[in-house]
Amino acid sequence: xxxxxxxxxxxxxxxxxxxxxxxxxxxxxxxxxxxxxxxxxxxxxxxxxxxxxxxxxxxxxxxxxxxxxxxxxxxxxxxxxxxxxxxxxxxxxxxxxxxxxxxxxxxxxxxxxxxxxxxxxxxxxxxxxxxxxxxxxxxxxxxxxxxxxxxxxxxxxxxxxxxxxxxxxxxxxxxxxxxxxxxxxxxxxxxxxxxxxxxxxxxxxxxxxxxxxxxxxxxxxxxxxxxxxxxxxxxxxxxxxxxxxxxxxxxxxxxxxxxxxxxxxxxxxxxxxxxxxxxxxxxxxxxxxxxxxxxxxxxxxxxxxxxxxxxxxxxxxxxxxxxxxxxxxxx
Amino acid sequence: xxxxxxxxxxxxxxxxxxxxxxxxxxxxxxxxxxxxxxxxxxxxxxxxxxxxxxxxxxxxxxxxxxxxxxxxxxxxxxxxxxxxxxxxxxxxxxxxxxxxxxxxxxxxxxxxxxxxxxxxxxxxxxxxxxxxxxxxxxxxxxxxxxxxxxxxxxxxxxxxxxxxxxxxxxxxxxxxxxxxxxxxxxxxxxxxxxxxxxxxxxxxxxxxxxxxxxxxxxxxxxxxxxxxxxxxxxxxxxxxxxxxxxxxxxxxxxxxxxxxxxxxxxxxxxxxxxxxxxxxxxxxxxxxxxxxxxxxxxxxxxxxxxxxxxxxxxxxxxxxxxxxxxxxxxxxxxxxxxxxxxxxxxxxxxxxxxxxxxxxxxxxxxxxxxxxxxxxxxxxxxxxxxxxxxxxxxxxxxxxxxxxxxxxxxxxxxxxxxxxxxxxxxxxxxxxxxxxxxxxxxxxxxxxxx
Ligand SMILES: Nc1nc2c(ncn2[C@@H]2O[C@H](COP(=O)(O)OP(=O)(O)OP(=O)(O)O)[C@@H](O)[C@H]2O)c(=O)[nH]1
Ligand SMILES: [Mg+2]
Numbered sequence: 004x005x006x007x008x009x010x011x012x013x014x015x016x017x018x019x020x021x022x023x024x025x026x027x028x029x030x031x032x033x034x035x036x037x038x039x040x041x042x043x044x045x046x047x048x049x050x051x052x053x054x055x056x057x058x059x060x061x062x063x064x065x066x067x068x069x070x071x072x073x074x075x076x077x078x079x080x081x082x083x084x085x086x087x088x089x090x091x092x093x094x095x096x097x098x099x100x101x102x103x104x105x106x107x108x109x110x111x112x113x114x115x116x117x118x119x120x121x122x123x124x125x126x127x128x129x130x131x132x133x134x135x136x137x138x139x140x141x142x143x144x145x146x147x148x149x150x151x152x153x154x155x156x157x158x159x160x161x162x163x164x165x166x167x168x169x170x171x172x173x174x175x176x177x178x179x180x181x182x183x184x185x186x187x188x189x190x191x192x193x194x195x196x197x198x199x200x201x202x203x204x205x206x207x208x209x210x211x212x213x214x215x216x217x218x219x220x221x222x223x224x225x226x227x228x229x230x231x232x233x234x235x236x237x238x239x240x241x242x243x244x245x246x247x248x249x250x251x252x253x254x255x256x257x258x259x260x261x262x263x264x265x266x267x268x269x270x271x272x273x274x275x276x277x278x279x280x281x282x283x284x285x286x287x288x289x290x291x292x293x294x295x296x297x298x299x300x301x302x303x304x305x306x307x308x309x310x311x312x313x314x315x316x317x318x319x320x321x322x323x324x325x326x327x328x329x330x331x332x333x334x
Numbered sequence: 335x336x337x338x339x340x341x342x343x344x345x346x347x348x349x350x351x352x353x354x355x356x357x358x359x360x361x362x363x364x365x366x367x368x369x370x371x372x373x374x375x376x377x378x379x380x381x382x383x384x385x386x387x388x389x390x391x392x393x394x395x396x397x398x399x400x401x402x403x404x405x406x407x408x409x410x411x412x413x414x415x416x417x418x419x420x421x422x423x424x425x426x427x428x429x430x431x432x433x434x435x436x437x438x439x440x441x442x443x444x445x446x447x448x449x450x451x452x453x454x455x456x457x458x459x460x461x462x463x464x465x466x467x468x469x470x471x472x473x474x475x476x477x478x479x480x481x482x483x484x485x486x487x488x489x490x491x492x493x494x495x496x497x498x499x500x501x502x503x504x505x506x507x508x509x510x511x512x513x514x515x516x517x518x519x520x521x522x523x524x525x526x527x528x529x530x531x532x533x534x535x536x537x538x539x540x541x542x543x544x545x546x547x548x549x550x551x552x553x554x555x556x557x558x559x560x561x562x563x564x565x566x567x568x569x570x571x572x573x574x575x576x577x578x579x580x581x582x583x584x585x586x587x588x589x590x591x592x593x594x595x596x597x598x599x600x601x602x603x604x605x606x607x608x609x610x611x612x613x614x615x616x617x618x619x620x621x622x623x624x625x626x627x628x629x630x631x632x633x634x635x636x637x638x639x640x641x642x643x644x645x646x647x648x649x650x651x652x653x654x655x656x657x658x659x660x661x662x663x664x665x666x667x668x669x670x671x672x673x674x675x676x677x678x679x680x681x682x683x684x685x686x687x688x689x690x691x692x693x694x695x696x697x698x699x700x701x702x703x704x705x706x707x708x709x710x711x712x713x714x715x716x717x718x719x720x721x722x723x724x725x726x727x728x729x730x731x732x733x734x735x736x737x738x739x740x741x742x743x744x745x746x747x748x749x750x751x752x753x754x755x756x757x758x759x760x761x762x763x764x765x766x767x768x769x770x771x772x773x774x775x776x777x778x779x780x781x782x783x784x
Pocket of ligand 2: 215218
């Protein structure tokens with residue numbers, strides 16, 4: 004069972020919405036402690052800090068999709084640190100490992116949970132972008148539910164006018180959560196739908212407008228331009244909007260996620276990442292490199308297909324998750 | 335593109351090793367290190383990479399490779415061979431049941447592209463094989479999934495079987511087969527809901543569908559952008575369902591697609607098709623060769639190397655080259671070289687494949703007319719043994735005799751003699767260039783007739 008599966012079980016097995024976030028925080032402080040103790044276990048397996056130790060560490064991280072260059076850099080730094088501090092005992096290397104990993108994610112900044120940017124008493128607009136099938140529409144359903152639970156007035160805009168059945172799919176989520184969906188016909192101009200969505204959200208005094216878009220591969224220039232246009236429509240209608248442009252990434256994706264993050268940022272200035280499908284066996288380690296290289300934080304994680312399977316991201320828990328399977332094997 | 339840096343580095347390493355007259359174990363180690371990085375960066379699973387590199391190393395340090403004229407090229411050849419081998423051959427065939435309908439089941443993770451691929455496959459079956467498929471909407475979980483397939487059915491003008499979202503997927507599949515029989519459809523393609531390979535309830539459901547409808551094909555649909563987890567997913571689906579093939583989707587993106595290699599390695603099931611776009615006619619037969627090059631980030635350079643290697647007698651070429659270097663190159667050798675070159679196919683094609691060939695001064699001045707080559711041959715064959723060995727003994731009467739024997743003019747004989755001397759000079763320059771300056775395009779290429 005993966006760490007996130009455990010997390011998920013912890014939170015979703017119970018009644019749907021009950022102070023999930025409190026429990027999550029509570030769970031996290033536990034994980035923080037157990038994280039360091041787990042790393043301790045890992046390093047205890049080796050008496051010496053030698054080539055084998057580093058090779059194993061390298062493989063753990065690579066198999067979590069952290070990316071080979073990030074891993075090499077990390078290992079190099081670790082080796083240097085080990086040499087500098089003259090560490091011979093593997094147990095002592097534990098702090099250095101966890102420090103370095105979390106440091107890759109946060110860089111110079113303090114570690115903190117990066118929350119969604121939602122304004123009080125004015126309309127906030129969120130645009131969801133990403134390649135095909137990563138979970139944009141599903142995430143919108145989940146976010147809508149979360150915000151509605153918090154007492155917000157939410158409107159959805161069905162900006163995917165391309166994929167067969169996409170509009171119906173969002174409508175089902177709208178019905179499920181109990182929020183209004185602004186839509187046009189399949190094949191119509193997405194910018195026009197989004198424009199209408201903004202007008203509708205304004206006239207209904209909505210707090211948040213969530214905009215779905217069609218999945219697109221980042222190397223399709225036309226489609227990326229279309230997306231920039233959608234964003235410009237929002238900018239023009241509401242100063243300071245969109246308040247979030249969320250790039251949805253599938254945790255199963257490998258190194259191509261970096262290319263996705265780069266290209267989507269260029270065309271829509273991505274403000275945060277939603278990492279989906281962490282309930283599977285994939286680890287999504289590439290977000291470390293993305294945060295490090297492009298300074299885009301992960302804001303939410305998707306842990307399943309149910310409306311409640313959404314959590315805020317925590318780097319420490321995530322880093323722990325990278326090692327989880329390996330540590331469990333040992334137990 | 336995201337991978338350019340690595341591809342460049344790899345190219346660089348290959349350039350370095352390619353032109354080498356002698357390859358040490360250290361060189362091989364360095365090269366396999368770069369290949370390892372390229373593969374990992376392309377998302378090939380690290381265990382698969384490990385095995386792969388081990389095999390390449392074993393073969394690369396083999397005597398035969400090390401002793402060859404162009405060990406560098408041979409090493410690269412080994413890499414390419416192993417890689418293509420690992421991907422399997424072209425196998426884009428689809429089963430045909432003894433008694434129709436042939437049943438195809440589409441399975442995979444959420445968001446892999448099953449529904450779209452179902453539509454594309456149906457389209458391909460009708461267009462290419464003249465079949466009349468029926469589509470089955472067995473994804474009762476994802477909102478509007480049935481809707482999606484029905485829309486595709488309308489676009490294709492093909493029947494879609496559905497019992498709504500309340501029905502059980504196993505019942506849906508069973509009833510669909512009955513209806514297909516009654517309506518004489520020759521193919522049935524079942525679109526199942528995306529699921530995690532570790533979701534035992536839902537995997538169970540697939541097994542039930544399988545035992546009820548005994549499909550002729552079970553295709554795992556995999557996103558080409560999948561990372562290291564591809565092995566877990568493919569292995570698990572294969573273990574539980576015994577797949578018959580794999581379809582890679584979203585290959586029109588800029589991913590290297592190393593998942594393809596991982597999947598083939600762990601399941602040993604053929605990758606049959608590749609999705610190349612969102613439109614319904616964008617499904618293609620899968621080409622392992624192209625995929626191998628894509629993963630390593632190289633194009634025609636590899637094919638050229640293979641071609642050269644296949645047609646040149648290594649040992650003999652080496653002797654000839656030494657002769658050229660030591661200026662003891664004779665007309666006999668020249669004749670032999672020509673034979674080898676001719677056996678490689680039309681000259682122009684070969685020249686075209688050399689990276690940077692059009693920029694090489696030496697090549698421009700040499701004539702590459704096939705007809706002229708046969709004239710040259712005739713002239714050389716009219717020479718005595720002594721003349722071939724040492725052209726410096728040529729005088730006017732010898733030239734006249736040779737011209738008569740070959741049925742060519744004396745001036746042609748003169749021109750050949752001049753060309754021969756120029757060639758020897760150029761050969762020296764070329765081998766000097768290889769040792770000398772760095773970073774010149776095409777410098778490392780060791781063409782046997784130069
Ligand atoms: N297991 C799991 N499945 C998810 C998660 N998020 C989304 N999915 C599933 O992934 C599939 C694709 O999700 P969608 O929301 O349709 O993805 P999308 O990005 O909107 O797709 P397109 O609009 O086609 O580009 C669906 O089957 C979802 O149920 C998650 O966190 N975990
Ligand atoms: Mg969608």
